[in-house]
Amino acid sequence: MAGIRVENLTKEFGDTVALDDVSFEIPEGEFAVVLGTSGSGKSTLLRCVNGLTAPTDGQVTIQGETVTKPRNDVAMVFQQHNIIDGMSAYSNALSGALGRTDFTTSVLRTHDRKDKLQALDALETVGLLDEAEQRAARMSGGQQQRVGIARALVQNPNIILADEPVASLDPGSAQTVMRYLREAAEERGLTAMISLHQVNLARQFGQRFIGLADGKLVFDGYRDDLTFDVIDKLYGGIDMEQFLSGKNGADESGDSGSASATATGSEAKNGVTQ
Numbered sequence: 117m118a119g120i121r122v123e124n125l126t127k128e129f130g131d132t133v134a135l136d137d138v139s140f141e142i143p144e145g146e147f148a149v150v151l152g153t154s155g156s157g158k159s160t161l162l163r164c165v166n167g168l169t170a171p172t173d174g175q176v177t178i179q180g181e182t183v184t185k186p187r188n189d190v191a192m193v194f195q196q197h198n199i200i201d202g203m204s205a206y207s208n209a210l211s212g213a214l215g216r217t218d219f220t221t222s223v224l225r226t227h228d229r230k231d232k233l234q235a236l237d238a239l240e241t242v243g244l245l246d247e248a249e250q251r252a253a254r255m256s257g258g259q260q261q262r263v264g265i266a267r268a269l270v271q272n273p274n275i276i277l278a279d280e281p282v283a284s285l286d287p288g289s290a291q292t293v294m295r296y297l298r299e300a301a302e303e304r305g306l307t308a309m310i311s312l313h314q315v316n317l318a319r320q321f322g323q324r325f326i327g328l329a330d331g332k333l334v335f336d337g338y339r340d341d342l343t344f345d346v347i348d349k350l351y352g353g354i355d356m357e358q359f360l361s362g363k364n365g366a367d368e369s370g371d372s373g374s375a376s377a378t379a380t381g382s383e384a385k386n387g388v389t390q
């Protein structure tokens with residue numbers, strides 16, 4: 117069964133065609149990576165799947181239902197971890213349960229035992245159980261991102277989306293975060309769709325690859341199909357030697373000139389755009 121079905125998806129922002137008639141299906145439980153240069157449409161695609169951006173044409177279907185707004189069974193991890201500095205790793209993780217708790221519970225912080233155990237379990241999944249009481253502000257960028265993943269897991273999703281989750285991390289932390297993300301998805305049978313611009317990380321952790329260029333789907337395949345020619349078509353000008361040594365120009369340093377993974381323009385950060 118399709119975890120995510122994208123059908124003839126088009127999104128225009130004025131004269132800009134951010135997505136142009138994109139169609140593909142990600143089966144349940146698959147770990148898919150979205151590749152493409154800055155401006156190719158990766159964030160817009162993820163936001164359409166998450167129901168944060170309304171398509172101009174076409175549709176996204178999850179469990180046979182057309183996505184029209186954010187869903188509780190779809191969790192999103194952002195590049196800027198979106199976690200609260202003053203709170204502990206545990207409280208941040210627990211806040212993932214807010215979508216299913218009522219107002220009084222969230223104000224009085226009287227989450228039930230199941231939510232609390234889930235928060236601890238999620239921290240264990242991302243290797244941070246021993247840091248549960250640590251304030252987020254005192255954690256490294258990589259650890260904060262792992263807390264962001266834990267919070268997403270506490271939401272109890274079937275689908276996890278991440279928009280350039282490691283773009284602002286050093287190469288070592290980026291590897292660690294991707295490893296935990298992949299393991300968490302595998303362990304819990306989640307369908308994942310992750311945008312990345314580090315090609316070697318994508319090859320290392322991705323199972324399925326969706327390549328975008330100028331809003332069009334230019335590649336859809338598995339690791340063996342993701343040849344140097346395909347990567348060159350997607351990014352252009354990659355040094356083969358560097359690529360094979362895992363230091364492709366686009367890019368381990370996180371400095372491809374496309375550090376921003378958030379939507380641009382007048383779009384409110386978490387608002388649904390029309």
Ligand SMILES: Nc1ncnc2c1ncn2[C@@H]1O[C@H](COP(=O)(O)OP(=O)(O)OP(=O)(O)O)[C@@H](O)[C@H]1O
Nearest residue numbers: 129134154155156157158159160376377380381383
């Ligand atoms: N809210 C918006 N208003 C106007 N144009 C937008 C908006 N969001 C995206 N775009 C445009 O749509 C195109 C695709 O943008 P998008 O952010 O999806 O690309 P991206 O591949 O995620 O890029 P990056 O890696 O830099 O985040 C770009 O030309 C961008 O300027």
